[in-house]
Amino acid sequence: MEDYQNPYHGPFTAWKIEGFVACMRMALCKSKGASVWHFPFWYLSANAGTGLNNGCEGEAIRFLREALKLSRRNIRACFCDIEPKCLEQLRRNVQSIFGELPDDWDLKYYPMNNIKFLDEVSKRIYEEERNPNEALGLAVFDPPSGKAFPRLNVVQLARRFRKIDHVNHWNLSWQAMEDGCNQAGQKGHEHFLPPSEMIEQIPKDFWFVREPCRGNSGQQRFYTLYGNNWRESRNRFADFHSTKTFQGEYILRTYRRFGDPNQGLLFE
Numbered sequence: 001m002e003d004y005q006n007p008y009h010g011p012f013t014a015w016k017i018e019g020f021v022a023c024m025r026m027a028l029c030k031s032k033g034a035s036v037w038h039f040p041f042w043y044l045s046a047n048a049g050t051g052l053n054n055g056c057e058g059e060a061i062r063f064l065r066e067a068l069k070l071s072r073r074n075i076r077a078c079f080c081d082i083e084p085k086c087l088e089q090l091r092r093n094v095q096s097i098f099g100e101l102p103d104d105w106d107l108k109y110y111p112m113n114n115i116k117f118l119d120e121v122s123k124r125i126y127e128e129e130r131n132p133n134e135a136l137g138l139a140v141f142d143p144p145s146g147k148a149f150p151r152l153n154v155v156q157l158a159r160r161f162r163k164i165d166h167v168n169h170w171n172l173s174w175q176a177m178e179d180g181c182n183q184a185g186q187k188g189h190e191h192f193l194p195p196s197e198m199i200e201q202i203p204k205d206f207w208f209v210r211e212p213c214r215g216n217s218g219q220q221r222f223y224t225l226y227g228n229n230w231r232e233s234r235n236r237f238a239d240f241h242s243t244k245t246f247q248g249e250y251i252l253r254t255y256r257r258f259g260d261p262n263q264g265l266l267f268e
């Protein structure tokens with residue numbers, strides 16, 4: 001069978017994945033604490049893709065690698081994509097890269113819209129967890145457009161499961177283009193969701209914003225946010241800064257200016 005290639009990758013895919021991996025390490029390390037290491041770890045991938053992007057390992061494969069490296073038991077990996085071919089390819093990629101995975105791991109594939117996915121996975125957590133409110137894990141949102149980000153369901157997920165951390169990655173340029181905001185003077189930024197608004201809408205106690213990708217002037221703009229409800233927050237990890245620090249605030253402020261059609265290029 002011929003390999004299926006997901007069209008959603010570009011020159012910044014490797015940078016994006018590096019950011020996801022930093023967040024995976026944070027969430028997985030926290031889940032190795034003495035009181036929680038044997039509880040299931042829920043990995044919810046809402047836009048999973050195929051796991052390989054032109055030779056670059058995608059988020060789904062990298063998560064499995066990180067969890068193996070840390071010998072995390074009881075992984076519940078839930079991969080969703082609206083495109084069934086993507087998930088068929090992901091399943092084949094997982095099989096050919098890893099072969100056998102630990103017996104107490106459970107991988108499931110959800111070929112559906114991620115609105116339905118979040119609903120199904122929430123039901124599953126309620127059924128399988130003794131104390132669902134304490135369910136641990138990480139949810140990753142990597143949508144190709146605003147429409148593929150189920151905002152209300154994401155908020156609901158965050159309210160239900162406080163210990164499932166969130167990573168959101170957005171292509172701002174794409175959004176801006178969709179909304180016609182690059183056409184000077186045009187109104188209509190309904191789908192444009194700057195990170196400052198995202199962190200207000202999704203109830204997490206701590207948010208971290210990643211330093212923007214350098215050297216992409218005139219090209220596409222992305223942001224990555226990581227949110228958790230841990231008892232204490234660090235100021236930074238990898239190239240992510242707490243939004244409560246000067247540097248984090250500065251990055252958020254700069255992104256906010258992106259909505260201004262007169263603003264020109266960012267980060268130059």
Ligand SMILES: C[S@@+](CC[C@H](N)C(=O)[O-])C[C@H]1O[C@@H](n2cnc3c(N)ncnc32)[C@H](O)[C@@H]1O
Pocket residue numbers: 006008009017046047048049050051052053057058059060080081082083086112113114115142143144147148149
């Ligand atoms: C940027 S790609 C994902 C790449 C992947 N996360 C990785 O790291 O390799 C976005 C994916 O979202 C999927 N998608 C688009 N709309 C969706 C929706 N409403 N629900 C679920 N998946 C969707 C696309 O089919 C595509 O595979």
